[in-house]
Amino acid sequence: MNCPCCSGKSYEDCCKPYHTGEKNAPTAEALMRSRFSAFAIPNGEYLMQTTFPSKRQNHSKKDLQEWGEINEWTKLEIVSKPSMNKVEFKAFYTDENGKQQVHHELSQFKMIQNRWFYVTGEFLD
Secondary structure, eight states, X not given: OBOTTOSSSBGGGTTHHHHTTSSOOSSHHHHHHHHHHHHHTTOHHHHHHTBOGGGGGGOOHHHHHHHHHHSEEEEEEEOSXXXXXXXEEEEEEEOTTSOEEEEEEXXXXXXXXXXXXXXXXXXXX
């Protein structure tokens, strides 16, 4: 299967090793792509594990899992060249009512002990 993150690679050669814990994402962009794939699959556990520890109280695994399940995640587009710890992207999906949606965000990431975490995102548009 093609990886949901739109890398052009197979899921097995792209985001799956991050989802299974075999590897950690090497860059903020790789983590962001793997999180998009985790919404598409969905994998709420991975989404919680890759959220910055002090920010986890703002999320729930159940809600993340449900948001992945109720939407059909169709495409990921990196808007501009990612910096070391920020990635601007557009996530395209079809919501539970069949309406096309675009989630445009500038996400911030932080590395702790050689592992990237999602910290926060600013919604754009």
